């Protein structure tokens with residue numbers, strides 16, 4: 763559901779531009795609101811969330827889908843953890859649909875889906891692994907990389923129950939906004955994928971903004 767935000771960018775307490783192929787790994791505190799802004803349009807932001815006080819509790823696609831009875835995420839969706847706690851809630855959304863079924867790109871899946879010579883291409887999973895390695899303060903490693911949300915990504919379910927990666931429905935300046943119900947670690951890979959239309963074959967920056975309200 764399309765619901766614009768009433769927050770002003772001039773009131774944001776933090777703004778970070780995340781270049782295509784780079785990652786963002788920071789804590790958003792309980793009560794803060796974060797916005798992911800699709801700066802140039804049609805860009806997937808592959809994101810994981812963890813309880814900042816106990817990262818073994820993390821976002822669960824399965825629990826979130828089951829409890830809301832909908833596979834697509836938008837305004838009103840409560841993002842649940844693997845023990846059923848509300849981690850964040852989508853409070854504004856000008857894109858209207860976000861995926862949590864398609865998973866993230868990896869060098870391995872690139873070889874299976876496209877061709878063996880795609881093995882060397884940069885992928886979201888590489889960015890996440892780099893992030894947990896470069897941010898030792900969170901005490902996380904490879905085993906903490908689990909299911910994720912693909913903000914702005916259009917992955918419709920076909921009539922036969924399959925998934926397709928379709929051209930995006932997001933555009934320049936569209937955003938999704940989430941209110942944190944607990945202190946969360948946000949681990950976002952700004953997807954570098956060049957083999958399918960999830961980034962319009964042209965990965966571009968996203969911006970992460972945070973408000974104290």
Ligand SMILES: [Zn+2]
Nearest residue numbers: 867886953955
């Ligand atoms: Zn990706």
